[in-house]
Amino acid sequence: METRYAVNPLVCPLAISLACLLPGLLPTSLVDSLQYHHTAIAAGEWWRLITGHLTHLGWGHLLMNLAGFWLIWGLFLSRDPPHRCAYRLLLMMLGVSFGLWFLTPELAWYRGLSGALHGLLCWALLQQTRSQPGLAILILASLWGKLAWEQWLGPIPGSESLASGRVIVDAHLYGAVSGVILWGLELMTTAPWHEDSA
DSSP, X not given: OOOSOSSOTTHHHHHHHXXXXXXXXXXHHHHHXXXXXXXXXXXXXXXXXXXXXXXXSSHHHHHHHHHHHHHHIIIIITTSOHHHHHHHHHHHHHHHHHHHXXXXXXXXXXXXXXXXXXXXXXXXXXXXXXXXXXXXXXXXXXXHXXXXXXXXXXXXXXXXXXXXXXXXXXXXXXXXXXXXXXXXXXXXHHSOOSOOOO
């Protein structure tokens, strides 16, 4: 059986899971130094733009996000080389952080992977429209319906109790927009602009 790449595809989800689990084992003061924090980032603590997405409000919040990540990976990303999964997730994290920084500057702090996961899911569904357009478009419509609900009516009922804290719905929106942008950029860079004339 041929393999498309030498690295085990489980490397990406396992590494992301470990990176999210480790902060949960650290003292609270150290976790606080990793979370997205607007004032601290303004003071030069740029690592928080990434590490904030690896910190969580509690074990319930963490497990919920990791379950979502593994589901997205298993359904859509497991056939891609691990480094592509990692760099896309990294770009989603940055997209959410910059969205929060520029568009929601009043937000003091943020923790969690859910914003980046919304971006990864949106990107994956857009990719899926090439092979299963009907199902992908249906799920995309549901995803954007959820985002619209959150923007106008607030978090989905029950989500804050599951997360053990406030749900930052803007992070979900910025993540999804980042997914659309990344998909569009990748589409443009792979489009056959120059076709041979008949």
